[in-house]
Amino acid sequence: MIDHFSKSDEDTGRRNMDDASHQFPVDPISLDALDQAVGRATDALLKLQKPDGHWVFELEADCTIPAEYILLRQHLAEPDDLELERKIGVYLRRIQGEHGGWPLFHGGALDVSATVKAYFALKMIGDSPDAPHMKRAREALLARGGAGACNVFTRFLLAFYGVVTWKAVPEMPVQIMLLPRWFPVHLDKISYWARTVIVPLLVLRALKPLARNPRGVTIDELFLDDPKKLRGIHKSGHQKEPWASFFFALDKVLQVVEPHFPKATRRKAIDKAVAFVDERLNGEDGLGAIFPAMANSVMMYDVLGYPEDHPNRAIARKSVEKLLVIKDEEAYCQPCLSPVWDTALASHALFEAKTPEADQAALDGLKWLKPLQVLDVVGDWAVQRPDVRPGGWAFQYNNAHYPDLDDTAVVAMAMDRARHHNGAAEVYDEAISRAEEWVVGLQSKNGGWAAFDADNTYHYLNNIPFADHGALLDPPTVDVAARCVSMLAQLGEKDSPRMKAAIAYLEREQEQDGSWFGRWGVNYVYGTWSALCALNAAGVDSKGPVVRKAVDWLLKIQNPDGGWGEDCDSYKLDYKGYEPHASSSSQTAWALLGLMAAGETDHPAVARGIAWLQANQDERGVWPEDHYTGGGFPRVFYLRYHGYSKFFPLWAMARYRNLKRSNTRQVAFGM
Numbered sequence: 001m002i003d004h005f006s007k008s009d010e011d012t013g014r015r016n017m018d019d020a021s022h023q024f025p026v027d028p029i030s031l032d033a034l035d036q037a038v039g040r041a042t043d044a045l046l047k048l049q050k051p052d053g054h055w056v057f058e059l060e061a062d063c064t065i066p067a068e069y070i071l072l073r074q075h076l077a078e079p080d081d082l083e084l085e086r087k088i089g090v091y092l093r094r095i096q097g098e099h100g101g102w103p104l105f106h107g108g109a110l111d112v113s114a115t116v117k118a119y120f121a122l123k124m125i126g127d128s129p130d131a132p133h134m135k136r137a138r139e140a141l142l143a144r145g146g147a148g149a150c151n152v153f154t155r156f157l158l159a160f161y162g163v164v165t166w167k168a169v170p171e172m173p174v175q176i177m178l179l180p181r182w183f184p185v186h187l188d189k190i191s192y193w194a195r196t197v198i199v200p201l202l203v204l205r206a207l208k209p210l211a212r213n214p215r216g217v218t219i220d221e222l223f224l225d226d227p228k229k230l231r232g233i234h235k236s237g238h239q240k241e242p243w244a245s246f247f248f249a250l251d252k253v254l255q256v257v258e259p260h261f262p263k264a265t266r267r268k269a270i271d272k273a274v275a276f277v278d279e280r281l282n283g284e285d286g287l288g289a290i291f292p293a294m295a296n297s298v299m300m301y302d303v304l305g306y307p308e309d310h311p312n313r314a315i316a317r318k319s320v321e322k323l324l325v326i327k328d329e330e331a332y333c334q335p336c337l338s339p340v341w342d343t344a345l346a347s348h349a350l351f352e353a354k355t356p357e358a359d360q361a362a363l364d365g366l367k368w369l370k371p372l373q374v375l376d377v378v379g380d381w382a383v384q385r386p387d388v389r390p391g392g393w394a395f396q397y398n399n400a401h402y403p404d405l406d407d408t409a410v411v412a413m414a415m416d417r418a419r420h421h422n423g424a425a426e427v428y429d430e431a432i433s434r435a436e437e438w439v440v441g442l443q444s445k446n447g448g449w450a451a452f453d454a455d456n457t458y459h460y461l462n463n464i465p466f467a468d469h470g471a472l473l474d475p476p477t478v479d480v481a482a483r484c485v486s487m488l489a490q491l492g493e494k495d496s497p498r499m500k501a502a503i504a505y506l507e508r509e510q511e512q513d514g515s516w517f518g519r520w521g522v523n524y525v526y527g528t529w530s531a532l533c534a535l536n537a538a539g540v541d542s543k544g545p546v547v548r549k550a551v552d553w554l555l556k557i558q559n560p561d562g563g564w565g566e567d568c569d570s571y572k573l574d575y576k577g578y579e580p581h582a583s584s585s586s587q588t589a590w591a592l593l594g595l596m597a598a599g600e601t602d603h604p605a606v607a608r609g610i611a612w613l614q615a616n617q618d619e620r621g622v623w624p625e626d627h628y629t630g631g632g633f634p635r636v637f638y639l640r641y642h643g644y645s646k647f648f649p650l651w652a653m654a655r656y657r658n659l660k661r662s663n664t665r666q667v668a669f670g671m
Contacts (some may be wrong), residue, residue, distance in 0.1 A: 040621030041650035053364035056339035057643030059429035066120035066179035069333040077212035085125040087331035100140030100375040105628035105638040113154040147222035168230040170465035171254035176204040177272040191474035196288030200300035238470040286319030289396035349651040388441030391434030447505035448476030471633035475521035482534035486670030489537035514549030523570040529594035536597040537670040562608035564591040571634035584624035589648035
């Protein structure tokens with residue numbers, strides 16, 4: 001563990017607290033005024049509910065997804081949609097950074113790969129390289145080494161377009177599909193998202209298609225040297241010896257010998273890859289229900305000669321269109337959709353709001369969720385846990401092969417809350433029981449839980465050249481483990497061996513400064529909130545050292561304005577401690593919910609945080625939030641959940657009000 005809070009940080013934290021006390025006098029929060037703020041936020045959330053009971057909010061990533069969407073259409077030479085291109089162009093130009101390039105998150109540093117893709121897409125739709133915004137991007141990129149410094153996924157795209165040769169892309173023989181499970185490199189040993197992205201990509205790597213590119217656009221001007229001479233890829237900061245040298249040397253060997261592999265074996269491997277995709281095609285929701293896998297599946301079918309009206313290719317292509325967000329003046333493509341996550345979290349917030357209308361809306365949301373539970377499909381998770389019955393929920397509308405533990409725990413906790421409402425006592429018993437059974441069955445050996453699989457801890461695989469993103473695996477993480485502990489504890493389990501193992505895992509993972517790393521949300525604020533909720537639900541002493549250290553950390557990093565904020569740069573490999581960042585509504589809500597779970601409802605810092613939420617609520621009843629507070633892949637891919645600023649602050653304010661009016665300060669739920 002790294003000591004993430006130095007003496008100087010501690011001094012700064014004390015000054016921040018002093019400043020916060022000065023800016024926000026510790027006056028009692030008016031519960032009547034808080035009622036009004038909660039009411040406005042509740043009304044705003046109710047207005048956004050769909051007629052069938054669910055919520056789904058925009059899920060925004062960086063420029064790469066809309067840029068890749070444009071380039072996918074040109075790869076396939078699809079008919080022009082100039083109005084859609086115009087709107088995506090407006091979006092891409094708007095999010096260009098002041099540094100001239102494109103960042104991975106709002107206000108972030110220039111990212112080479114993102115900038116290459118955005119520039120390529122804008123040039124593809126007609127932006128002149130001499131236009132001021134294009135010139136700024138090109139100059140900024142060249143000053144940072146040019147497009148040759150891009151990542152593996154970008155090199156694949158550039159190879160498709162013939163900008164670079166296939167020698168610039170790591171070798172990935174499609175024969176990987178035929179390897180036995182005991183082999184050190186096997187699809188079962190990597191994460192679900194990597195699996196669904198890689199399988200069609202193996203076919204593309206073997207057949208090396210060339211994008212049709214009817215407009216003939218290239219981007220050679222982004223390279224310092226001849227792009228055709230680009231070779232290999234540099235090791236990433238996360239890649240360690242001796243594994244990195246071994247795998248990079250193996251890649252050089254494979255580059256030479258792969259063309260000589262038997263054609264019959266290649267054909268057999270391609271057939272197996274296609275069968276994998278066919279089985280998991282997932283209808284209009286797409287392979288893995290994530291854009292990269294969906295786009296790769298379309299290109300795979302295309303290179304194999306499937307006509308546009310072939311059912312599999314047509315449905316794969318249609319799935320991509322469902323990710324578009326098209327507004328009056330701009331448009332972009334989402335990486336995936338988040339209706340189950342949004343609906344479950346919105347339901348929790350509304351149960352906290354405690355009005356008849358809010359309760360009914362939450363129950364309607366759970367009614368929509370109930371039939372989405374995966375009870376009949378044995379997904380890829382069963383490779384590690386073949387004796388476990390399915391019972392989880394996926395993140396998206398449909399992704400039956402890949403339910404996740406986080407969504408499942410959050411849905412089950414919301415349904416457990418619903419059981420206390422009149423008429424709902426037995427409606428959810430079976431759904432909760434099956435969810436609990438599946439969650440218990442997916443606990444990893446170290447006591448924690450991962451997002452989609454159990455014991456996906458083959459860390460040496462992050463050293464292969466393809467894994468320059470460092471996100472090839474799905475190991476247990478604190479935030480997901482905490483959610484599973486919260487669920488089990490809320491359902492009444494406290495002192496079982498598996499709960500003791502899970503609590504021990506959380507305690508081991510606590511950083512020296514008292515915080516916890518947040519894999520799926522930014523970052524230590526998210527992880528610390530998650531862990532504190534779990535420890536409270538499990539009955540861990542709030543006055544014990546584990547909880548006290550976490551509380552002290554949250555208090556130290558509170559901003560002078562009363563809120564909390566944390567930047568996506570906290571995922572950097574050389575992170576040495578919390579760095580102040582502007583307050584955001586979702587992170588402020590997480591900190592408050594964590595502090596209340598730790599028994600600190602009456603602490604002045606909590607009142608200041610609530611005051612910050614009240615002061616920053618807009619006339620619509622919600623909170624403006626441009627910050628990216630969701631995690632995709634640390635250091636590589638971040639998410640802006642547009643729903644977070646609509647339900648988390650409501651949740652925090654309503655809980656504060658409820659606890660202040662109760663005879664106890666004890667949070668009674670898992671989250």
